[in-house]
Amino acid sequence: MYQTTYHRASSVDEAASLFSKSSEAKFLAGGQTLLPVMKQRLASPSDVIDLAKIKDMIGVEASGDTLTIKAATPHYDVATSDAAKKAIPALAYLASLIGDPAVRYRGTIGGSLANNDPAADYPAATLALGATVKTNKRSIAADDFFKDLFTTALEDGEIITAVSFPVPQKAGYAKMPHPASRFALTGVFVAQTKSGEIRVAATGASQSGVMRVPAIEAALKANWSPSAIDSVNISASGLLSDIHGSSDYRANLVKVMAQRAVAAAG
Amino acid sequence: MGVEGIGARVVRKEDKRFITGKGRYVDDIKLQGMTHAHFIRSPHAHAKVKKIDSSAALKMPGVVAVLTGQQIVDDKVGNLICGWAITSKDGSPMKMGAWPAMAPETVRFVGQAVAVVIADSKNLARDAAEAVVVDYEELPAVADVHAAIKAGAPQLHPEAPGNQVYDWVIGDEGATDAAFAKAANVVKLDVTNNRLAPNAMEPRAAIADYDAADEHFTLYTTSQNPHVARLVLSAFYNIAPEHKLRVIAPDVGGGFGSKIFIYPEEMVALWASKKVGRPVKWTGDRTEAFLTDAHGRDHVTHAEMAFDASNKITGLKVKTYANFGAYMSLFSSSVPTYLYATLLSGQYNIPTIHAEVIGVYTNTTPVDAYRGAGRPEASYLIERLMETAARQLKVDPAELRRTNFITQFPHQTPVIMAYDTGDFNASLDAAMKAIDYAGFAARKAKAKGDGKLRGIGVSCYIEACGIAPSKAVGSLGAGVGLWESAEVRVNPVGTIEILTGSHSHGQGHETTFCQLVADRLGVPISQVSIVHGDTDKVQFGMGTYGSRSAAVGLTAILKAMEKMESKAKKIAAHALEASEADIVIENGEFKVTGTDKAIAFPMVALAAYTAHNLPEGMEPGLKESAFYDPTNFTFPAGAYICELEVDPGTGKTSFVNFVAADDFGRLINPMIVEGQVHGGLAQGIGQALLEHAIYDANGQPVTASFMDYSMPRADDLPSFNLSHTTTLCPGNPLGIKGCGEAGAIGASAAVINAITDAIGKNNLEMPATPDRVWRTIHAA
Structure with missing residues (x-):
């Protein structure tokens, strides 16, 4: 150092x-x-x-139809938060799968989103749930936040203060962990919002970072069930390929993880 | 046996200091005036070192020196040696290129050192290293064995044309060809044994301290065998004569073979300490460990097995290419030859075997012994062949093994080894019962209903341990004898110090070796301490590897104990006015059998040292030593059965059950044995499912951190179901076979046999990653 x-x-x-x-x-x-x-x-x-010792930036709060996780809240706190487990159990579950216990005690949601690692877990939930990223300057919709690998809409010096998740009708997350790093080899978060919108986001798969999966969203809009995804074709083009997973394996995982996430969501 | 004797589950004495952070490792040692070394390592797999400009670095604060490969060559520090001479089939000696401790002209793998910065602190050394400009001229590189032996491949060493170190054969080729000509069935298999990075928890480290007044060196190092290190540093590397070189291996955090070898870093530290006139410390980081600790395995093999019409094996042919990396490490040449091909008979009656092993240089990290060393490669090959044969011949895999088991002992195999004892049916019976083999078909059918592919896989391994009879290994080319030494020092108050040439780097010797003393004398183990790891304290020793410490090291202690007890009995008999023949040792007392006359052991010890009233002509004192050279290898064996499920959607494997029935002969401490088996199984399963040290085609390492190299973790592994069947080893008086490597030797084949059973396809390479399994399931 x-x-x-x-x-x-x-x-x-x-x-x-x-x-x-x-x-x-x-x-x-x-x-x-x-x-x-x-x-x-x-x-x-x-x-x-x-930032991790700023008291105002730590905590999980549910209010009405919104679950707010302050940016310096460690993953362990989210995984074990009663408010999170009640409002969006899939989000608490996702937090429980991040890295290993040492990572979960130190790592924070704000750090994860600002870094935007293409295989991080939180971006999938943030995008699929249509969350709002709050900063010290403004509010940014998830759809506008993630730009590319390790790149976000954040300006230089801008600090994420909290993330607000609309409580969905249903949501589920399924992850195939990377065997060495325990990032997501591929993870898929599925959500059905209270207004009936279907949003599906995959992490770990795309060369451009977290992505919506419109083909699966369409299939689930027609029929919210794992079998609805059977006939969806996910192209391997543009997906990551490395020693732990080829692009066609990741394409398969996008489908299979989506099916399992739907099954978990109920 | 008593509560602390042989066979007792005694809690490890050493764990208090390890668990409370009180262990003393090399990096914990700080010497007055100590400097710190940082190595400048090649980023290229193959390149000429054109120029090293250290002028800017030398002007930086705290920099003491920048030393280069040319300087170490100029100072006539010896090249690294390979200590086991192998002869090719044409009678020529193996062909080795020179390996200087730092490269003066050519680098041949990523991570090879070209220079070292010595500075007042680790960070200053690292800062200065960034200011050293090394001008390289890149050369074409080759990482894969098949690519390396092709015509026109980049050549590593002029001494080894075609990158071939040797082409070695064992067994009777004519008889084997004849067996195949008459075979009713022939089973063929191609397997790759994946390269592994050892990853001991403690990285390698060294502190060299030169005392100019006495012209004496002290080296603190992470070694499994400090005496062998001193011997090699002294006899071959021209560091110092042995009496001017003290080697200390204090607490060492795991070795798995990788800390047997003498590495360039400790040679450079010693040399540099004399040059700069101050102690020099180097502690490797994890990246350096991935790049420079000797790797393990890396074989590519084609094998064929011949069967007669009754499914009896009639012959075996094996051709293996072994990747040695860029240089021949200390014992590398023996691993794919005498530690591999001599175990190719497995647990089976095979009338004739012929094996050919071609050793190949590539632009990768050197490869040497890693937990099991050759024997995992042999066992994996044979057990994959047996499973493949069972599938091809359509017989139950367990039954095919039983049909071919060796049941009469001693048994001379066609590949040197003479198995002394064993009961292979007993191990297999125990494992099959433990896993309910008979009920598997029903469980598989039920799993299918849940969408899971369930498989079962058997692996019946045998290994040669207790390494090794000196005369035998000498006749095969070894440069050292493989006996062990021990000394028993009884203090005047009756406490006991055991000095051993074995070295503990996690094995629990400080407990198990005391248990032998407790067993014989009936004294508590708290009265006994173990001294090891210091060439000034222990006269000589060959160290710890090859599951040898109990079978060889503990037997040496037993021999020394017997001598000590014999003298103590004479002293006791004299004091009790009884006949020496009537003295028995019980519960810490020397008693006259059949009477209530007794003298406590501490009183015997005191009598030996006061020497006021010793038998006529007896020397004072109570201290004895022994050297023990085994008469044969020992042959631990066992049966492992793995039951698992494969998720067809992801290719992910989940364990259902893993049973291990081992025959280790007599167990000193069953708790420690179980720990050894757990660790071994973790490494065997790690090889099967997760671990792979990968290079790209240009020799760049792809897996040089834990972000990419998949080390097994607790949640990757099942709870193990262990049991023991026992045939005592006739080769040593304690009946011990050794347990340190078994798990790593037997586990991989059980896992791959189970996965291939689950997916119904036989060809699957290690590591069986989810991607690879999924691809195999869905391949046309």
Whole structure:
């Protein structure tokens, strides 16, 4: 690791102010990606601004038809939150599958979304549930948030403060874990909103990061059942291919995981 | 046996310090004035080192020196050696290229060191390393054995034309061809034994400390065999004569074979310590471990097995290409030859065997012994062949094995090994009963109803352990004898120190070796301590690998104990005014049999040291030593059966049950044996399902971190169902066979046999990743 200056911010405003004063600052929101990269000397921020201790940024709240997870809430808290389990059990379940226990105690939803790893779990739920990403500057709809691999709509220095998930009619998540990293080799989140919209998002599969799967959404709109997906054809074109999963295997997984997610959603 | 004697499930003495963070590993040691080394490693698989410019680095703060491969060659530090000479079938010796500790001219694998920065701290050394400019001229590289032996392939070493190290044969080719000519059935199989990265929890580390006044070196290192390290560093690398070199291997966090070898880093640390006049420390990181710890396995094999009309095996032909990587590591040459092909008879009566092994250089990390070393490759091949044969001949796989089991002992195989004892039917019976083999068909049918493909797979392994009779291995080309030494030091107060040439890096010697003493003297194990891992304390020793520490090391301790007890009995008899022949040892006392006359062991010890009243002519003191050289290998064997389900939608394997019925001879501590089997099975299952050290066609490693290299984790594994059947080893007085490698040797074939049974297709390579299994299920 190269030398860096660590700051523990006590408020969002302080964090933003620290960022603006630094030359090459990075926010630390759990550090499950940033710290390993820094240890390998692949990143060398001048300043590291820790968001994970900001009290206002931790917590899970259900209110009416919305579940709000504040950005510095660790995955473990979401997985075990009564509010999350009651409002959107599929989301709590997804959190319980992230990485391993050490990752779940440190990693946060804000960190995961801001990093937008193409195989991270939370982007699938955020996109499929049509969540709203709240920052210190604005609110961004999930459909507008994820841009490309490790790229989001966030501007330089913009801080995610919370994510608001509309409580769906039904939702389910199914994940084939990467055998080494435990990211999603492919994970699919399916949701039927209270207004009847069907949204399906897959992570770990596409070369461009998390994606909606319109063919499966259409099949499920016609018939909300795992068998409705049997005849859907998912193209391997544009999907990731590596030593752990070829693109046609991932195409298969998009289908199979979607079927299992629908079965789990009921 | 007593509560702490042989056979007792004694809790491990060493675990208190390991679990509470009080272990003392090499990296925990800090010496006055210590410097830190950071190696500059090649990013290329094959390149010429044109120029190294360290001028900028030398001006950086805290930098003590930048040393290069050319300097280490100029200083006449020896090239790395391979300690087992193999002769090709044409009578020529194996062909080896030179391996300097740092490359002066040519790098041949990614991670090979070309220079080292010595600085006041680890971070300063690393900073300076980034300022060293190495000018490489890239050369074409080759990583795959078949590509490496093709005409026109990139050549690694001028000494080894065609990248071939040797072409070695064993067995009777004519008799084997004749058997195949008469065969009723021939079964053919191609298998790849995937390359593995050992990944001990503690990375390798070394601290070298040169004392200029005494011209004496001390090396702290992560070694499984510190005496062998000293011998090699002294005799071959010109570091220092043995009496001027002390090697200490303190607590070592796992080895699995990878810490047998003497690596470039400790050679460089020793050399550099003298050059800079300060202690030099190097602690590898995980990336360096992936790039430079000797890898394991990596065979490509074609095999054929001949059967007569009654399904008896009549012959076996094997041709194996072994990938050695870029250089011949210390014992690499023996692994695919004498540790592999000599076990190709498995548990079976095979009248004639012929095997050919071609050793090949590639631009990859060197390959050497890794848990099992050759024997997993042999066992996997034979057990995949037996399963394939059962499917082809349409007989029950367990029954085909029984038809061919060796049942008479001793049994001379056609490939050197003479099995001393065993009961292969007993192990198979135990495993089949434990898994309810008879009820499998019903379970499979039920699973089908749930949409799952259920399979069962048998693996009946045998291995040669207790390595090894010195005369035998010497005749086969080994450069060392493989005996073990021990010393029993009784202190005047009756406590006991056992000095052993074995080395514990997780095996539990500090407990099991004390149990032998407790068993013989009836003293609590708290009165006994084990001393190992320091060449200044223990006279000599060959270390720990090849499941040898109990069968060889503990037997040496027994021999020393017998000598000590004999003297103690004389002292006791003298004190009790009785005949030596009437003295018996019970519960820590020396008693006159049939009387109530007794003297406590500490009083005997005290008498030996006060020497006020010893038998006429007896020397004072109570200390004895012994060297023990085994007369044969030992032959642990067993039957593993795996039952699992495959999800046809994803190709993912889930275990239903895994039973292991092992015959290890006598068990010293069954709890520790079970732990060894659990760990071995995890590694065997890891090889079958998860682990694979992969290179791309240009020799770039693809799996050099835990983000890509799939190490098995607890939730990848089933709960194991273990049992033991026992035939005592006749080769040593304790009847021990060894248990350290069995799981890694037997498990892989059971898993692949079960998956291929589940999916109804026989050809499936390891690791059986979900993608690979799914593809195989759905292949036309």
